[in-house]
Amino acid sequence: MIAWTIYITFGGALVLLFLPRVVSRWIALLTTVAGFAISLIALFQTAIVDLADFKTIARIPWVPMLGMEYHLAVDGISLTMALVTGLVALTAVLFSWDVEHRQNEFFFWLLLVVAGSYGVFLSADLFLLFLFYELVIVPKYFLIAIWGSTNKEYGAMKLTLYSFFGGALVFIGILAIYVTAGSLDLNQLVQFQFPPQLQLWGFPVLFLGFGVLAGVWPLHTWAPTGHVAAPTAGSMLLAGIVMKLGAYGGLRVAMNLFPQGFHMWSTWIAVLAVIGIVYAAAVALRQCDLKFVIGYSSVSHMGFVLLGLATANALGVSGAVLQMFSHGVIAALLFAVAGRMLYRRTHTRELDALSIMNLSRALPFAAFTFVIASAASMGIPGFSGFAAEITILVGAWKAFPIAVWITGAGMVLVAAFTLRALQQSFFGESSATTPVGSAALSGDAKSSSASLTLITSSAERSIHPPEVAPITLPEKWGACLLMLTTLAVGLYPKVLLDRIQPAVEAMTFLK
Amino acid sequence: MNYLELLKLASPEAIVVITALAVLVVGLTSDRAVILCSFIAALGLALTVGAVLMLPHNATLFGGMLVITPLNSLFKIICIALAFFTVLLARSDRASRNPGEYLAMLLLATIGLMLLVGSEEFLMIFIGLELLGLSLYVMAAFDKTDLRSAEAGLKYFLFGSTASAFTLFGISLIYGMSGTTGLAAISEKLATASVQPLLAVGIVMTLIGFAFKIAAAPFHLWAPDAYQGAPVPSGAFIASGSKVASFVVLGKIVLVGFAPMHGSADWHAMVAGWSPVLAALSALSILLGNLVALAQTNVRRLLAYSAVAHAGYTLLGLVAGGRDGFSATLFYTTVYAITLVGAFGVVAVVRRVTGGDDFADFSGLWMHSPLLAGCMAIFMLSLAGIPPLAGFFGKFYLFSAALRAGTNHGLLWLVALALFGSLISLYYYLIVLKVIFVDAAAADTSLKPESYRSDLLQRGVITVLAAAVLVLGIMPETLAARIIASLP
Numbered sequence: 001m002i003a004w005t006i007y008i009t010f011g012g013a014l015v016l017l018f019l020p021r022v023v024s025r026w027i028a029l030l031t032t033v034a035g036f037a038i039s040l041i042a043l044f045q046t047a048i049v050d051l052a053d054f055k056t057i058a059r060i061p062w063v064p065m066l067g068m069e070y071h072l073a074v075d076g077i078s079l080t081m082a083l084v085t086g087l088v089a090l091t092a093v094l095f096s097w098d099v100e101h102r103q104n105e106f107f108f109w110l111l112l113v114v115a116g117s118y119g120v121f122l123s124a125d126l127f128l129l130f131l132f133y134e135l136v137i138v139p140k141y142f143l144i145a146i147w148g149s150t151n152k153e154y155g156a157m158k159l160t161l162y163s164f165f166g167g168a169l170v171f172i173g174i175l176a177i178y179v180t181a182g183s184l185d186l187n188q189l190v191q192f193q194f195p196p197q198l199q200l201w202g203f204p205v206l207f208l209g210f211g212v213l214a215g216v217w218p219l220h221t222w223a224p225t226g227h228v229a230a231p232t233a234g235s236m237l238l239a240g241i242v243m244k245l246g247a248y249g250g251l252r253v254a255m256n257l258f259p260q261g262f263h264m265w266s267t268w269i270a271v272l273a274v275i276g277i278v279y280a281a282a283v284a285l286r287q288c289d290l291k292f293v294i295g296y297s298s299v300s301h302m303g304f305v306l307l308g309l310a311t312a313n314a315l316g317v318s319g320a321v322l323q324m325f326s327h328g329v330i331a332a333l334l335f336a337v338a339g340r341m342l343y344r345r346t347h348t349r350e351l352d353a354l355s356i357m358n359l360s361r362a363l364p365f366a367a368f369t370f371v372i373a374s375a376a377s378m379g380i381p382g383f384s385g386f387a388a389e390i391t392i393l394v395g396a397w398k399a400f401p402i403a404v405w406i407t408g409a410g411m412v413l414v415a416a417f418t419l420r421a422l423q424q425s426f427f428g429e430s431s432a433t434t435p436v437g438s439a440a441l442s443g444d445a446k447s448s449s450a451s452l453t454l455i456t457s458s459a460e461r462s463i464h465p466p467e468v469a470p471i472t473l474p475e476k477w478g479a480c481l482l483m484l485t486t487l488a489v490g491l492y493p494k495v496l497l498d499r500i501q502p503a504v505e506a507m508t509f510l511k
Numbered sequence: 512m513n514y515l516e517l518l519k520l521a522s523p524e525a526i527v528v529i530t531a532l533a534v535l536v537v538g539l540t541s542d543r544a545v546i547l548c549s550f551i552a553a554l555g556l557a558l559t560v561g562a563v564l565m566l567p568h569n570a571t572l573f574g575g576m577l578v579i580t581p582l583n584s585l586f587k588i589i590c591i592a593l594a595f596f597t598v599l600l601a602r603s604d605r606a607s608r609n610p611g612e613y614l615a616m617l618l619l620a621t622i623g624l625m626l627l628v629g630s631e632e633f634l635m636i637f638i639g640l641e642l643l644g645l646s647l648y649v650m651a652a653f654d655k656t657d658l659r660s661a662e663a664g665l666k667y668f669l670f671g672s673t674a675s676a677f678t679l680f681g682i683s684l685i686y687g688m689s690g691t692t693g694l695a696a697i698s699e700k701l702a703t704a705s706v707q708p709l710l711a712v713g714i715v716m717t718l719i720g721f722a723f724k725i726a727a728a729p730f731h732l733w734a735p736d737a738y739q740g741a742p743v744p745s746g747a748f749i750a751s752g753s754k755v756a757s758f759v760v761l762g763k764i765v766l767v768g769f770a771p772m773h774g775s776a777d778w779h780a781m782v783a784g785w786s787p788v789l790a791a792l793s794a795l796s797i798l799l800g801n802l803v804a805l806a807q808t809n810v811r812r813l814l815a816y817s818a819v820a821h822a823g824y825t826l827l828g829l830v831a832g833g834r835d836g837f838s839a840t841l842f843y844t845t846v847y848a849i850t851l852v853g854a855f856g857v858v859a860v861v862r863r864v865t866g867g868d869d870f871a872d873f874s875g876l877w878m879h880s881p882l883l884a885g886c887m888a889i890f891m892l893s894l895a896g897i898p899p900l901a902g903f904f905g906k907f908y909l910f911s912a913a914l915r916a917g918t919n920h921g922l923l924w925l926v927a928l929a930l931f932g933s934l935i936s937l938y939y940y941l942i943v944l945k946v947i948f949v950d951a952a953a954a955d956t957s958l959k960p961e962s963y964r965s966d967l968l969q970r971g972v973i974t975v976l977a978a979a980v981l982v983l984g985i986m987p988e989t990l991a992a993r994i995i996a997s998l999p
Contacts, residue, residue, distance in 0.1 A: 063988045065995060066908065105819055127907065131898040141941060153949065157941065164937050168930040171910070175926065179914045499617045 002042040002082060002122065003058050003072050005035045009115035013108050016113035021103045022106045028093045028107035032114065036086030043079040043202075043499065049077035052502035054124060054187055062128075067184055073124035075166030076503035077321050080496055081121040081248055084328040087485060088240035089114040091332055092233040094478035095340045099147065100230070109139040110233055116243045121248060126174050126184040133170070133249065136242060137163045140226075140234070147231040150289075150341070155229025159238075166212025170249065173206030177257060189257050190508055196260055201259025206254035207269065214248025215302040217276035219320055224295035234289070239298045239331035244324045247305045251317070251507075256307065259509035263312065270310035270400050274407055276303035281413035285420065290342065290349040293421045294334045297377060300414060301327045301385075307403060308392035312509055316395020318501045319388055325496060326376075326384035326489060333373040333482040340475060341366040342425065343469040351421065355428030367426040369479045374422045376486045378415045384486045387493035520570055523587060524625055530555025531618035537612010548610040558593045563587050575632040575693040577996070581997035583629045583847050586759050589845055590624040591750040596852050599972045600859055601744035613653055617748065620646035624756040627985040631767065633682045634694040636760055640720070641676070643753060644671050644961045650745035651737050662918035663740030667749075670733040678720025694768035702771040706783055710785030714769055714785055715828060717794075724757035726815075727822045728796040738815035743862060746811060747855035750818055751848035758844040762829055762837050765789070774976040776830050777921025790830045790925055796823030804939050810858055810868050811940060814851065817894060820936060822849050824929050828909050831916035838995045839912040843905040845990065846893070846983055850902065853916060853976035854890040854911060857883050860969060864962045873943070874950040880963040882970065886977035891940040893980045896933050906933065908991065 012031030016024050048260070051074075056264050058072040074082075092110065099106050119132030137160055144156035160216045178184055181192045194202070208216065223243070227235045255262045284296035301323070308320025344350050346357060360367040376383035379390075389411070396404050489496055504510075518525060534552050538544045563584050570579040597617060601610075623643030630636050648671065652664020686692055688710050689700035704710065719730060726734040738746045765773075767786050774784015781787050800820030807813040825847070828840030858868050860883060865872040877884040891902035909931065913922045964970070983990055 063904075063991070065988065065992055066911070131903070134898050134903065136890060138941075142948060145945060153945065157938070157945075160941060161934070161938060164934050168934050171907075171930055172923075172927060175907075175911050175914050177922065177924075178911055179920070 001057075002038060002074055002079065004039065005038050005082060005086065005118045006072075006115055006122065008034050008038070009111050009118060013111035013115060016104050016108045019104070024104045024107050025093065025097060025099075028111060029090075031111060032086070032093050035114065035118065036083075036090045039079065039082040039086040042074070043083050046074075046079065047499055048076075048502065051079065051499050052506045054078075054506075055121075056124060056187075056505075062125075065085065066127075067182070068127045069125045069185065070128060071125040071130075071185060072122045073187070074122060075506070076376035076499040077248070078121045078250070079127070080192070080321060080325055080500055081244060084117060084236075084244065085114060085117050085121065085241050088236055088328055088332045091336065091478040091482055092236045092240075093338045094474040094481075095236065096231070097472065097474040098344065099233075101147065106143070106233075109143045110237065112136075113143070113237050113242070117245060119263045120245050124186045126186060126189070126253065128179065128184075128269040129186075129249070129253070130167075130170060130174055133245060134164075134167050136245065137167065140183055140230075140238065140242065143234040143237075144226065144230045146283050148229040148234065149231070151225070151227055152229040155225040159222045159229075161224035162212055166209045166219070167244070169205050169209025170253075171209075173202050173209060173254070176202050176205075184482065186252070186256075192257075194258060194260075197263030199258040200264060201261075203254055203258040204265055204268075206258065207250045207262075207265070210246045210249035210254060211272075211306070213243060214250060214306065215243055215246070215276070215299045216306055217272050217279055217299070217303070220276060220280065220299045220302075223299050224292055226288060227295035227298065227335070228291040232335060232344075234370070235294075235335040235339055235496075236332040238323040239294075239335060240328040243298065243302055244328055246490045247302065247320070248311070250306075251309055251320070255509050256507050266310045266312050270307055270396075270403050273303045273306035273310055274403050274410070276300065276306065277407055278410040278413065281410050281417060284417040284462040285413060287417075288351055290338045290351055290354065290387050290421060290425055291335070293351075293417060294331070294338055297334070297414065297417065298327070298331050300410070301331070301377070303410075304389055304392050304407075307400075307407065309394055311392070311395040311399040313395050313398055314501060314505050314510055316392055316399065317504045317507070317510075318497055319391030319393075319395055320427075321390035321495055321500045321504065322384070322489075322493060323392060326388040326486065329482050329486045330373060330376045330383075330385055332379060333369065333479065333486070336475070336478060336482070337366055337373060338425075341471060342371070351424040354426075355424040358428060359468075360426040363426075363471060365476065365479070369483065370422060370426055372483050372486075374418045376490070378418045379411060381490075382487070384493065385490070387490050391493075391497070517572065520566065521577060523559045523566070523591075524622055524629075526555060526559045526562055527618050527622050527625070529558075529649060531615045531622070534618065534970060535615040536612050538609065538615070545602060545610045548614050549598055551599045552614045553595060555618070556591050556598065556621070559591050560588055563591070573632075575630070575636045577629055578631045579629065580999070582759075582994075582999075585993060585997050586628045586755065586841070587625050589848075590628060590752050590756055591621065593848055593852060594618070594621040594624070594748070596742050596856075596972055596976065597748045597752070599968060600747060600852070600856050602968065606921070608655075613650070613776065615746075616646045616649050616653075619649065620748065623751070624752050624933070627756040627760050630760075631694045631763060632908075633686070633694070633697075633768075636764075637675075637679060637682060639756075639760075641675060643756070644675060645670075647745070647749055647753060648654065650748065651741035653745060654742045657740070657742075659736075659740035660742060661740075663737045666733045667737045667741075674720045674730065676722035677716045681713045681716025681718075681720070684709060685717065685995070688713065694763060697768045698770050701769065704771075707771065708774075711783070714772060714843075715788060718761075718785060718788060719762065721761040722792055723760070725754055725822045726819050727792045727826065728799040728819055731796070731800070731819045731822075734818060735812050735815040736883065738818070739809055739811045739868075743855055743859040747852045747859075750814070750851040750855065754818075754822075755844050755848045758825060758829075758840060762840060765829060766832060766837055773832055775917070775921070776925065777917045777919075778924045780918070780921060786830050786832065789826050790922075793823045793826035793830060794925060794928055796820060796826070801932045801935040805935065807939070808870050809830055810856075810943060811874060813943065814854060814858075817936060817939070818851070819879070820932055821894070824906065824909060827913045827922075827929060830925065831913040831917060831922060833912075833914040834995065834998050836916055838998055839905075839909040840993070841910050841994050842951055842987070842991050845994075846901040846905045846980070847881040849976055849979055849983075850890050850893050853886060853973055853980065854894075854978075856973040856976065857887045857890070857970060860963060860966070860973075863966075870943070870946045873946045876947045883963060883973065886973050887947060888944055889977045889980055891943055893984065895937045896941040897937075899984045901980045901987065904984055904991075908987075
């Protein structure tokens with residue numbers, strides 16, 4: 001049944017091209033709701049024992065002469081990823097309810113990204129997986145280049161070329177696998193013993209290739225610029241789904257097929273992951289643009305995923321998958337607030353400009369959402385981020401104790417930049433003290449008239465919150481959905497971990 | 512061998528000759544020459560396909576001068592189909608001032624293609640090459656009102672005739688060494704011969720002529736001007752039909768005729784032979800074509816440099832050799848030809864409406880004609896190798912064949928280079944699409960969206976070609992299985 005997520009989403013995209021633009025967002029909503037519902041039902045209806053193996057759900061010969069098959073399969077990991085895809089896709093549509101410019105096309109490209117992502121998570125044939133993986137690249141370009149903001153063409157091109165570069169590396173790895181083993185079926189390939197020499201060079205090529213999309217340091221630079229340039233839904237999809245495609249590919253293909261190569265290189269991956277966590281958090285601390293802060297925070301959080309994968313034990317890898325889910329939800333929420341709730345209303349994302357607007361009073365709901373999202377992002381217990389990161393760190397403690405120490409320091413940085421962004425964007429100075437009083441105090445006769453007007457104007461603005469449109473109903477729905485999910489998973493992570501862990505334990509690379 | 516049987520086996524060629532003559536006569540006498548001539552030409556080509564289908568499975572005439580095999584028949588049909596689409600595109604081009612002559616030249620070039628594809632003997636191959644070449648030189652220079660067209664024709668002619676001279680000289684050397692001109696017979700002789708300097712010179716010189724035809728660097732210098740300056744349908748035909756036939760023949764020459772001299776292009780294990788030569792041509796074409804294409808601002812010139820790069824990718828299959836490699840090469844070049852005819856079709860429409868084919872003339876095409884813009888997106892993305900389009904499968908097939916051929920992934924260096932090249936290529940194809948989809952249309956009120964829609968036939972042809980690229984990407988088996996089944 002889960003296979004229908006792919007068909008429905010592709011179908012919805014095609015239908016969009018031929019219907020009048022009035023109905024396009026409803027079609028998109030309908031499609032994504034269906035996808036979300038199907039993935040939700042599929043995850044919770046399947047018995048947990050069935051989620052351990054990568055079980056075939058559809059298998060049709062496609063290009064028999066080269067051994068290619070249309071072959072879909074599911075286990076706990078792929079169903080979890082399909083669920084986050086469905087959730088982020090649905091909320092992305094809700095947060096793009098106000099898109100008016102070339103509406104049909106917008107939702108067309110958006111649904112293509114979603115459909116391709118479902119495809120990657122469900123594919124059990126390497127060629128099919130790679131096909132879906134590459135299919136996602138070009139729609140992202142158009143989403144950003146046409147509907148984006150700040151420096152959009154540069155950001156779009158950079159993102160596309162980085163993705164394609166990663167794709168080229170993956171291509172080499174897949175060809176090497178195919179030519180050596182003579183098969184493309186993932187379930188068969190897992191049984192195949194690849195020569196150690198191939199694993200030695202094949203693993204880093206494949207893993208780094210996928211890693212480009214996962215934002216592995218130092219190939220992460222597409223992520224912040226891409227996130228900033230993208231429209232709200234684009235950033236949500238990028239951070240929520242597309243970055244997970246890379247991590248998923250690294251896990252499903254690189255690590256699972258080349259276990260020996262993985263063990264040879266796992267320390268290096270951990271090193272890259274830790275550098276990514278700390279470096280991105282430090283950079284985020286110095287950003288002025290709210291979306292840049294969130295963009296770098298995504299890189300930092302994806303570093304946790306890589307660290308979890310590098311541990312090569314069941315706990316760490318399960319934590320990594322949970323972190324993929326959790327970060328998908330939290331990043332989508334953060335970008336929704338920054339892109340849709342703030343930027344569309346205030347037309348600025350500069351933290352300095354936002355800090356004098358007294359937005360917590362003008363947009364209380366947005367402020368509330370951002371507080372929740374920030375708390376989840378910082379890893380406050382009770383939210384999914386904490387559950388995932390603590391699992392990863394426990395796993396990492398067994399493999400790389402030093403990495404945990406450094407990462408611990410990195411988490412302080414994460415808390416620091418998140419709090420800074422939260423404080424400056426919604427709870428700026430003007431709302432902290434009584435504005436009139438401070439203006440009167442500083443407004444003595446000696447100060448220049450220019451600074452006086454500046455202060456009075458800011459004071460005036462803080463007395464009367466800026467005229468902004470109220471938060472709309474679709475935004476509320478989307479935000480509530482995401483907040484509830486991160487809270488539910490945070491309070492009861494077992495609901496997902498129970499489904500992820502058996503699938504992870506079935507993998508070949510566990511020590 | 513009686514003449515009746517000869518006529519029967521050569522009936523496709525005969526039909527095209529008759530059609531060419533008929534078109535020439537009608538063009539001179541009729542008032543409504545444009546429509547009538549294209550109709551006759553299209554009809555003649557359709558009949559020719561029928562005649563090819565009626566041919567026996569296998570036959571050999573005059574020691575290989577005319578050979579009928581499933582492979583030859585398949586590629587005759589593909590070449591005729593490409594000519595057919597070119598005829599339809601030519602109907603509304605400016606060059607069709609003298610439609611009779613133009614279409615007659617096109618049909619003569621088609622005969623050249625059919626002779627090239629259908630022969631396994633050096634003399635006949637050379638005749639086919641010359642017939643094709645001479646017709647194409649004229650077609651390139653056909654637009655008398657355009658200085659660029661004359662330049663294109665002259666450049667193409669000068670480079671082409673020099674290359675032909677090289678090939679003829681190479682053929683004569685090989686004839687001198689082996690005493691025969693049949694490919695299979697040459698192969699037998701070479702099997703016992705050692706690599707002598709004279710033989711090496713002969714082989715390399717023969718290859719040069721074909722490197723020119725497929726526009727592989729460093730023999731590509733004619734391509735940018737010919738693609739840009741020639742009338743659009745001529746450019747389309749040079750880029751598609753001529754290239755497909757050249758690859759078929761080149762493959763037969765190296766894989767059948769020069770089979771014993773294969774050598775090896777594996778990293779650290781190079782063995783002298785023709786495959787290192789082709790590998791060098793391929794690597795140079797990929798690098799040079801892609802890098803120079805980055806700097807272009809004219810769509811046709813960009814397509815020319817990308818053609819150089821694609822010649823490089825396609826050669827990969829021949830370097831790999833074997834049934835798999837040849838089949839991958841043939842699949843890729845066919846898909847490429849279909850894509851290019853379509854892309855040139857879009858260029859033709861835009862050129863007719865805006866009067867140019869620079870990037871600026873394409874800006875905002877999306878606004879005026881979503882259909883054409885969508886088709887162009889399919890063509891460009893297929894060239895870049897984005898799934899689910901045919902170019903993606905073609906690359907996968909090609910690269911996997913190349914990787915499988917070398918011992919211990921010996922050709923990995925070339926595959927990696929080709930992938931690096933396609934990474935570069937994505938940038939410039941995306942720039943074209945950016946101009947079409949993202950940039951605002953020029954504020955030129957004289958352009959009416961209707962003028963993009965005026966020619967229904969042309970739009971139909973472009974749509975069919977775009978659909979073909981999509982279908983061949985989703986169901987590549989339809990063509991790939993046919994090709995591999997037709998290979999011995």
